[in-house]
Amino acid sequence: MCSVMFLTGLLLFMSCAVVDALDNGLALKPTMGWLHWERFMCNVDCDRDPDNCISERLYMQMADVMVKEGWKEAGYEYVCIDDCWPSHQRDAQGRLQADPKRFPGGIKKLADYIHSKGLKLGIYADIGKYTCAGYPGSLGYYETDALAFADWGVDLLKFDGCNMDRALVGEAYVNMSKALNTTGRSILYSCEWPLYEWPLRQPNYTAIRETCNHWRNFQDVYDSWSSIKSILDWTASHQDIIVPAAGPGGWNDPDMLVIGNFGLSHDQQESQMALWAIMAAPLLMSNDLRDICPRSKDLLQNRRIIDISQDSLGKQGYRTAKMNGYEVWEKPLSQNRLAIAVMNRQEIGGPRQFTIRAAPGWKICYPKCSIKQILPQYKDMGIQAPDSNIVVTINPSGTALLTLTPISSSSFERMHKRVWQDISIKDKHNTVL
Numbered sequence: 001m002c003s004v005m006f007l008t009g010l011l012l013f014m015s016c017a018v019v020d021a022l023d024n025g026l027a028l029k030p031t032m033g034w035l036h037w038e039r040f041m042c043n044v045d046c047d048r049d050p051d052n053c054i055s056e057r058l059y060m061q062m063a064d065v066m067v068k069e070g071w072k073e074a075g076y077e078y079v080c081i082d083d084c085w086p087s088h089q090r091d092a093q094g095r096l097q098a099d100p101k102r103f104p105g106g107i108k109k110l111a112d113y114i115h116s117k118g119l120k121l122g123i124y125a126d127i128g129k130y131t132c133a134g135y136p137g138s139l140g141y142y143e144t145d146a147l148a149f150a151d152w153g154v155d156l157l158k159f160d161g162c163n164m165d166r167a168l169v170g171e172a173y174v175n176m177s178k179a180l181n182t183t184g185r186s187i188l189y190s191c192e193w194p195l196y197e198w199p200l201r202q203p204n205y206t207a208i209r210e211t212c213n214h215w216r217n218f219q220d221v222y223d224s225w226s227s228i229k230s231i232l233d234w235t236a237s238h239q240d241i242i243v244p245a246a247g248p249g250g251w252n253d254p255d256m257l258v259i260g261n262f263g264l265s266h267d268q269q270e271s272q273m274a275l276w277a278i279m280a281a282p283l284l285m286s287n288d289l290r291d292i293c294p295r296s297k298d299l300l301q302n303r304r305i306i307d308i309s310q311d312s313l314g315k316q317g318y319r320t321a322k323m324n325g326y327e328v329w330e331k332p333l334s335q336n337r338l339a340i341a342v343m344n345r346q347e348i349g350g351p352r353q354f355t356i357r358a359a360p361g362w363k364i365c366y367p368k369c370s371i372k373q374i375l376p377q378y379k380d381m382g383i384q385a386p387d388s389n390i391v392v393t394i395n396p397s398g399t400a401l402l403t404l405t406p407i408s409s410s411s412f413e414r415m416h417k418r419v420w421q422d423i424s425i426k427d428k429h430n431t432v433l
């Protein structure tokens with residue numbers, strides 16, 4: 001970890017800044033996919049609601065749409081089952097089994113189908129005696145369940161923390177991590193360790209990062225703006241503790257994207273997308289991809305926002321300023337670039353104008369920088385200097401998202417030279433013609 005004591009202070013700081021991640025080679029970038037919980041919850045009534053109940057059909061249909069409608073191409077890869085998939089009884093060998101009526105083919109067959117589409121399958125289990133919705137938990141069966149998941153070809157496990165002694169939560173998550181590792185199959189491990197430990201004590205994020213590929217810190221997301229705000233507020237108020245833990249291989253998980261459902265205005269959907277990208281959060285949508293409005297779809301598939309989320313530097317952004325009813329969040333990107341999100345938290349009045357130079361990250365614009373606005377719509381804002389007065393217009397509860405690329409004086413001069421060369425080449429052509 002930090003054994004290279006002979007390095008200079010700066011290098012030492014850099015090498016220690018990100019603690020070791022779970023060494024399974026997965027989640028080098030924030031996970032992207034779809035997870036059933038927020039939208040479909042524990043709907044098991046397939047007789048009356050066959051299209052929306054938790055059944056193999058639901059995941060097969062989502063997978064089909066993900067391939068056909070550009071989701072897979074945009075990077076969404078995991079199709080994830082949440083709670084309520086199993087039968088209430090384990091089988092004769094003590095293995096979990098899918099509810100036979102709702103999953104007649106079993107999980108292995110479903111995994112084969114999802115894989116045939118070039119996608120990956122996620123499943124759900126719980127550290128305790130029962131899952132949060134009362135289905136069989138994994139307590140006493142960690143090895144058995146890990147082996148079953150590996151056998152079936154599962155690619156991700158969301159391991160919940162209900163119905164367990166709080167004092168044993170950490171130990172339980174570590175034990176399942178080891179059990180998954182022992183199977184020899186690459187299974188991405190999604191935890192809720194800190195969420196269940198916070199009421200007791202401050203979780204050990206170094207240990208969490210060594211154990212899990214992402215981890216939930218805070219309450220379940222709901223399809224409402226107040227829920228999104230509470231997640232952002234919690235994250236900002238704990239950023240000193242949680243942001244340093246994030247990096248390739250392990251991420252803080254603020255829960256699902258609820259874009260495309262019922263509770264958020266379009267501006268609020270843009271805020272969720274922008275801030276989840278800034279937070280380097282897993283992008284796990286919980287919505288109905290079979291029936292989603294084109295604007296929400298375009299937002300979720302916006303390549304420029306996805307690029308911010310998936311940036312190779314792998315640093316989580318954080319809130320850098322709160323002023324005048326605005327919040328500024330900033331995420332360092334590769335090649336010294338910076339993403340800035342300015343959220344208008346004033347929920348009265350109309351659109352307001354924010355002068356970008358008020359953002360703390362503006363300092364990278366010395367001596368010059370190139371600015372692109374990504375939300376609310378794409379706009380190349382050109383090359384700007386420190387005294388620039390450019391503004392972004394932001395609706396109430398909306399967010400402006402920008403990228404800043406610093407231009408050093410030498411590269412600025414080189415660029416100018418190139419432009420002039422281009423012009424003179426064209427001029428020559430014109431004369432010849």
Ligand code: GLA
Pocket residue numbers: 037082083131132133160192220
């Ligand atoms: C907990 C989790 C949710 C979901 C439900 C399922 O509340 O935090 O994300 O998995 O359990 O019962």
